[in-house]
Amino acid sequence: MPRAYDQLEARFKKASVLGDALSVLHWDMATMMPDGGAEARAEQVALLKTLAHQAVTGDDMADLLAAAETEVTGDWERANLREMRRDWVHAAAVPAGLVDAMAKAESACEMVWRQARPNADFAAVLPSLREILSLTIQAGQAKAEALGVGIYDALLDQYEPDGRSADIDAVFADLEGFLPDFIAQALDVQAARPPARLPAGPFPIERQKELGQRVMATLGFDFHCGRQDVSAHPFCGGYPEDVRITTRYNVDDFASALMGVIHETGHALYDFGLPGGRWRTQPVGRARGMQMHESQSLLMEMQACRSPGFLRYAAPLMQEAFDGDGPDWGTDNLYRLSTQVKRGFIRVDADECTYPAHVIIRYGLEKSLIEGRMDLADLPEAWNDGYRRLLGITPPDDRVGCLQDIHWYGGSWGYFPTYTLGAMTAAQLFGAAKAADPDIEPGIARGDFAPLLAWLRANVHGKASSLSTREILIAATGKPLDSAVFKAHLQRRYLD
């Protein structure tokens, strides 16, 4: 008779293999699939999701999980069992009828939102969004009870396991106090410098692609186990043996695609570095959560590759790629270009100084809505209040206000804070890495990312989900998330 634990491993492996197949189907949908295939693909995805869900929610799961507690040996088996239980709680807490209702409401709301956004018509999507919020609260309450945490934390736990809003409140409050003055100072410093100038295009997509893939290889992307394609919304998908990143090109601005490629490569390197073998298909072998995943993309994009050292290395590559010549292609201008600060309405266009403000606004709003302290009808005004308070600007309409992000309209509540937690984690990890290995920074400046990657593999990637985010951070940097590190990074880069 196999151990209860071994039976669980077999079930989670099945769910993992189905998840891998799903990630290929998702990638194909975003990059290759002709429009006509959408409905058939939705059926395939729904069926595979149902089968993966069934694999880890049998009636005997509670008994197996309980029996396995006395069987596990070693840290990784123990951690795996903990993560199995988390998966099961999330999967089993919500009744099938509610899962189905949410999936339908999300598709419906997303459709309405796609019309409402260009029309800046929040009222049009409000009824659908109310439905989403109501179902999300129901699901959140069920998960909160099963996890023994508050409702917002139960939703957050889906994206950032063990993430707690009490911790986020503390670091975000600190940032909220810091940002308005800091941004004003950074803009003053910037105004006193020569303006950043975008080199004149156009930048042919084929050239952009070659440059991007050259930089990907430099960072450590393994094309034997991955590929890069085009999609409307860049993402990183797949699994460690077959990681797929996507890019959106703009012929007038090579820098946006290049930085996007670097960002997604950061995600990809995390996936490449996850443990293989037995843990590859187990919950403990997965990436830790969205905070840590975003930290890996932002460590590459914001910390390593917007540095003067990397830009000194990369400037000749850019010049070569686009036959660039003259002062616009000098390292100084390219650095100013990579570190421009600008108060804007749109989160996805924001620089690293103003980005946290966008996230803090959303975090406060979604928490109030989920906890019933605010009515959805008041969202547009509260949104604009937040922009006035933190960024000193007022969105002219809801298109560039509360209608801009798909998250809430697609049912993703509790996701937003992981962006800024990731940015802070990136700063803290990068600082610790440079302190641990003095060759990391010179390596980056000569296009040798091996020292950095070795440190990340040992301290982050290879740990997978065997530890919590907090434990990984403490082991790697000596302390839990500390907003002082992120603030110091911003001050050094933008005020010195």
Next chain:
Amino acid sequence: MPRAYDQLEARFKKASVLGDALSVLHWDMATMMPDGGAEARAEQVALLKTLAHQAVTGDDMADLLAAAETEVTGDWERANLREMRRDWVHAAAVPAGLVDAMAKAESACEMVWRQARPNADFAAVLPSLREILSLTIQAGQAKAEALGVGIYDALLDQYEPDGRSADIDAVFADLEGFLPDFIAQALDVQAARPPARLPAGPFPIERQKELGQRVMATLGFDFHCGRQDVSAHPFCGGYPEDVRITTRYNVDDFASALMGVIHETGHALYDFGLPGGRWRTQPVGRARGMQMHESQSLLMEMQACRSPGFLRYAAPLMQEAFDGDGPDWGTDNLYRLSTQVKRGFIRVDADECTYPAHVIIRYGLEKSLIEGRMDLADLPEAWNDGYRRLLGITPPDDRVGCLQDIHWYGGSWGYFPTYTLGAMTAAQLFGAAKAADPDIEPGIARGDFAPLLAWLRANVHGKASSLSTREILIAATGKPLDSAVFKAHLQRRYLD
């Protein structure tokens, strides 16, 4: 309580949706997947195949199928139940252990074959091939018993439902009597004409691709529901809403890729034309079998598009694509190029006159091997005897002899005859189509395939598997497969 029949429809729908997902995974494997992803993909494919198999082989299937017999109403439900039973017999007749052993033996033998073929070393692969043959015979016997037919017919039935070797014996015997003299005459006629000249290349792949997609659109390929990519071995995959064909380009010969594109487009048009709605995911809604599928590709490639009419229409497109000029680009030379006859060793390079000889040789050999009338060790000699007898040539080694095709080494026994049955069916259907609608032939000559496609939709595609191959042929052409039609086509094209 739903009807037993309705329960069956739900199960077969599940298997169909899994099959659709599998076809995307297969396409990706052949066109996009980086090498490193092979092992993970094999796991996904194995799991989805197992789940699809389980969906239609439950313990209660025999009872449900029996109960459904009294419930079905209308021709399509009745036909669907018949095809469900066929699926179930094939899936359930073979014990799981044997299925597994075959899958393993096939992978293993294919690996050995990949080495043995370039080395012309049949002895190296013989033990693995013995294992394959032995397992195939076991499976064939189990299926033969369940279907109440002979062992070869049981294997054939997997590819050509209701196909019977007695019928094939008759038409192949007729062709075998006809071919040697006919080929000799065709070569004489050809020798008396100006030689076909391949226009001078190189032919840039991008141009070949544009020309191919232009011709695909002309034939009726719907890019809203399909796409075209590159793979080492061209194929047509996907499903009616998302049909995917692939091409292999040769920069020195544009004609091979172009004719390949037309061939796969013929397959694709069949898939596009299958019924939608309720029958889309049911056995009755599938393409009829490999004979009919091959007839659709060969009808386009051999019948419609190697005709002088089509080449008159297409010659200017080819000239435009490759800046072609001069007599090599004239319709006469292009027609001679498209209808060259040559005795050769390699089936996949063969013209339509010699192709049947390659198939007849393989058919006779695989039947003897399956029925135990020949030992595998004697295969190379028997193979070469066949080539001497039917084509008057002797393969210099087994690389261009009995090692050339993957079929047997990969476990596909009973497949070969469908190629030539398809070619004969194509001639018969095309003749009937032209007779039924006098605008079909002039349409092709002006690049208007709508009349031909309309006839095929009504008489072949839309019938799906509601009738047998024989019934479809009789309804469409007034008679069962008649080798005289194919012979007349060859005589008209190559001797007149």
